[in-house]
Amino acid sequence: MKQHRLAAAVALVGLVLAGCDSQTSDIKLESPAQKASYGIGLNMGKSLAQEGMDDLDSKAVALGIEDAIGKKEQRLKDEELVEAFGFLQKRAEERMTAMNEEAAKAGKKFLEENGKREGVVTTESGLQYEVLKKADGAQPKPTDVVTVHYEGKLTDGSVFDSSVERGSPIDLPVSGVIPGWVEGLQLMHVGEKYKFYIPSELAYGEQSPSPAIPANSVLVFDLELISIKGEEQAAPAQ
Structure with a gap:
């Protein structure tokens, strides 16, 4: 600051x-x-x-x-004001550093405990997921654009973003999202629903994108892979 x-x-x-x-x-x-x-x-x-x-x-x-x-x-003299602003700046930076460190520790503890639950799979990168609904559709490639529905939460359950609440799925490039999504989307088949637990280093890390997502936050997403763009017409009619 x-x-x-x-x-x-x-x-x-x-x-x-x-x-x-x-x-x-x-x-x-x-x-x-x-x-x-x-x-x-x-x-x-x-x-x-x-x-x-x-x-x-x-x-x-x-x-x-x-x-x-x-x-x-x-x-007050300018020198006194500069000193005062410097004090506040240093205090704010120290406070933010402490908050970030605490958030990182809390996130690590959450993932350690969450990974022990039945049905939760932890990948080599540290991404965790649960399969909520199985399907036999195609799997997206890094070059694909997909249509998804999602709801993003913090570990305390507070929702920070939701296409479900907006009532409209979104199209996005598989390789154009946070690393946790890039990896997670390629694990899924069209028609499946997963719950992802994304470590902060696979999300936004210390660079918070909005006040709703504190730095070093573990993000929890309910994600439904609806379709892969360009393959809708190729799929057989149900």
Whole structure:
């Protein structure tokens, strides 16, 4: 996290807070501008909390904004501000490192225990799977495009993505997805349903693609292979 990013975040939150006075309970959230303003503050507050800034002093933030808008002399020297931002940056990085390490340990423990369950197969790469529904269809090749239905969850059961909920399967290239899917899809036959337990190193690792997927997360997917593109017409009519 860069210092200018941290400074911009603080400034934006301060701008929102400065317009609130102290009577936040009296603020109306009716017009699109008011709703958007609330959304900015809400999202920024969540972002700051994730960065470990849960001790942010909202009054001090508002004071800084008011001084800037009023063109008053700043109360702290630039050197003091740089030092303060550096402290927050270091603290956030340490916090994130600790969270990532804890997530990695939790994921490893989950996979160790999960691999002992009956019906769970662990491949050489560390990918784990269960066959939920067997079928005798064709198996996709790395060069194929397939049609699938899926639901992705974290190990705590929270859903982060689901074509099932959207009510529409998706087409995707076998070699154009995360490594766990690349391997897993080639194990499946058309018509089958598998449950995959994907280690973080076969998913996104430390590079979280969204707030819904923390870094170093083990991902759990229910995956149905509906068809291989180009082979639908070649399949015999049922």
